[in-house]
Amino acid sequence: xxxxxxxxxxxxxxxxxxxxxxxxxxxxxxxxxxxxxxxxxxxxxxxxxxxxxxxxxxxxxxxxxxxxxxxxxxxxxxxxxxxxxxxxxxxxxxxxxxxxxxxxxxxxxxxxxxxxxxxxxxxxxxxxxxxxxxxxxxxxxxxxxxxxxxxxxxxxxxxxxxxxxxxxxxxxxxxxxxxxxxxxxxxxxxxxxxxxxxxxxxxxxxxxxxxxxxxxxxxxxxxxxxxxxxxxxxxxxxxxxxxxxxxxxxxx
Ligand code: ADP
Ligand code: MG
Numbered sequence: 041x042x043x044x045x046x047x048x049x050x051x052x053x054x055x056x057x058x059x060x061x062x063x064x065x066x067x068x069x070x071x072x073x074x075x076x077x078x079x080x081x082x083x084x085x086x087x088x089x090x091x092x093x094x095x096x097x098x099x100x101x102x103x104x105x106x107x108x109x110x111x112x113x114x115x116x117x118x119x120x121x122x123x124x125x126x127x128x129x130x131x132x133x134x135x136x137x138x139x140x141x142x143x144x145x146x147x148x149x150x151x152x153x154x155x156x157x158x159x160x161x162x163x164x165x166x167x168x169x170x171x172x173x174x175x176x177x178x179x180x181x182x183x184x185x186x187x188x189x190x191x192x193x194x195x196x197x198x199x200x201x202x203x204x205x206x207x208x209x210x211x212x213x214x215x216x217x218x219x220x221x222x223x224x225x226x227x228x229x230x231x232x233x234x235x236x237x238x239x240x241x242x243x244x245x246x247x248x249x250x251x252x253x254x255x256x257x258x259x260x261x262x263x264x265x266x267x268x269x270x271x272x273x274x275x276x277x278x279x280x281x282x283x284x285x286x287x288x289x290x291x292x
Contacts, residue, residue: 058091144265145238
């Protein structure tokens, strides 16, 4: 085996995948830029570190289960008057995740609740946090079938291990008895380890109705709101304001 292949084989057996796959260009760059031994070694380790970092980030984003990606940079504060630039900056610093704070984004359809939740959660993924996204409906389905469905079990395991859980669309559909209790159990379990973002179209006074039991609603809200900021997102629907149509309907 020649020297280059020997280096590649050794890099492979040490799981230095990036180094193995890029050995030629690493060597060429070192020659072209007259690198010192120190610079050469530094390039190898930096390249490997960056590669692993990016790979772990992509894995976290994939496992988060986002239905689509939204970014904080695309969130127009000029349109959304319910949140200030300073608040958005504070939220994007993510210290609330460290402090196990929860966020509740409440308001009518189209005001940007899901956009903001996904954007913050995506940013958290980028910063190294384990994140999971679910709708309330999907969460209920997973909890009900956890013991009999491998995919539900896997989703619930990820949810329980996450630093941040987004539960989108809470309150849109009423939950059944058993689901309300399971939801309470989950929120209790997560309390000391996971921050939760909830988006909802309901005020707290309506939680009894969709959870179906006043005692349960009080207990869930008690846990959720212990360390929590509720942001009421009022205003116009971005969808309606920016409605696009395909047909030219002018009759000439
Ligand atoms: P909600 O979850 O409150 O019903 P969404 O977050 O789904 O609303 O927003 C609806 C659409 O409008 C999405 O495509 C979203 O990206 C866009 N949108 C809403 N608010 C904003 C905003 N402030 N800046 C940019 N896009 C927005
Ligand atoms: Mg939404």
